Amino acid sequence: xxxxxxxxxxxxxxxxxxxxxxxxxxxxxxxxxxxxxxxxxxxxxxxxxxxxxxxxxxxxxxxxxxxxxxxxxxxxxxxxxxxxxxxxxxxxxxxxxxxxxxxxxxxxxxx
Amino acid sequence: xxxxxxxxxxxxxxxxxxxxxxxxxxxxxxxxxxxxxxxxxxxxxxxxxxxxxxxxxxxxxxxxxxxxxxxxxxxxxxxxxxxxxxxxxxxxxxxxxxxxxxxxxxxxxxxxxxxx
Numbered sequence: 001x002x003x004x005x006x007x008x009x010x011x012x013x014x015x016x017x018x019x020x021x022x023x024x025x026x027x028x029x030x031x032x033x034x035x036x037x038x039x040x041x042x043x044x045x046x047x048x049x050x051x052x053x054x055x056x057x058x059x060x061x062x063x064x065x066x067x068x069x070x071x072x073x074x075x076x077x078x079x080x081x082x083x084x085x086x087x088x089x090x091x092x093x094x095x096x097x098x099x100x101x102x103x104x105x106x107x108x109x110x111x
Numbered sequence: 112x113x114x115x116x117x118x119x120x121x122x123x124x125x126x127x128x129x130x131x132x133x134x135x136x137x138x139x140x141x142x143x144x145x146x147x148x149x150x151x152x153x154x155x156x157x158x159x160x161x162x163x164x165x166x167x168x169x170x171x172x173x174x175x176x177x178x179x180x181x182x183x184x185x186x187x188x189x190x191x192x193x194x195x196x197x198x199x200x201x202x203x204x205x206x207x208x209x210x211x212x213x214x215x216x217x218x219x220x221x222x223x224x225x226x227x
Binding site for chain 2 (some may be wrong): 019032035036041042043044045088090096097099100101102104105107
């Protein structure tokens with residue numbers, strides 16, 4: 001069964017630090033890998049990485065996909081307290097449309 | 112506002128009771144997904160509907176059922192509730208079908224269910 005494993009599960013940093021969140025994805029038929037940010041309620045979409053788009057960047061956030069190893073990292077530079085959230089990694093399971101999620105990394109940024 | 116509407120936002124009920132959670136997908140989306148999120152399990156897929164028909168099923172308990180109506184809104188019914196059913200229940204929607212480019216879902220804000 002397809003599986004998404006994230007590490008670390010929890011991370012506490014100070015404002016201004018750079019963090020790297022990890023996601024490994026065991027899947028039989030890779031199509032895409034997605035990152036979401038979950039603050040108080042609904043997860044919100046950050047990035048989608050595919051075979052044709054293995055690096056994405058938006059402001060201080062960036063993500064890279066190693067398609068061969070099925071591993072992705074999410075980098076956040078110059079962290080701010082507003083970056084405190086749970087970061088979720090997900091991928092479509094097999095040939096279906098349903099997403100399998102990792103357990104998430106809870107990031108806490110202290111002032 | 113994501114465009115996916117879930118009601119109610121909060122629900123407190125007693126063990127053994129039955130509740131119905133409602134979801135209206137984003138305009139144009141045909142697929143609706145239900146997920147359960149608890150502290151230790153993360154987001155767990157329950158069920159997917161596409162244009163009124165069940166498309167995929169996850170580890171959904173027999174006490175739980177869902178349906179999608181002709182206007183594409185969906186309901187998740189939870190019965191014989193137990194303390195362990197307390198969780199956040201999310202609905203998400205996507206275009207779905209062959210038109211789905213794997214862009215991921217749009218989530219609603221969730222229903223927090225507390226069983227006492």
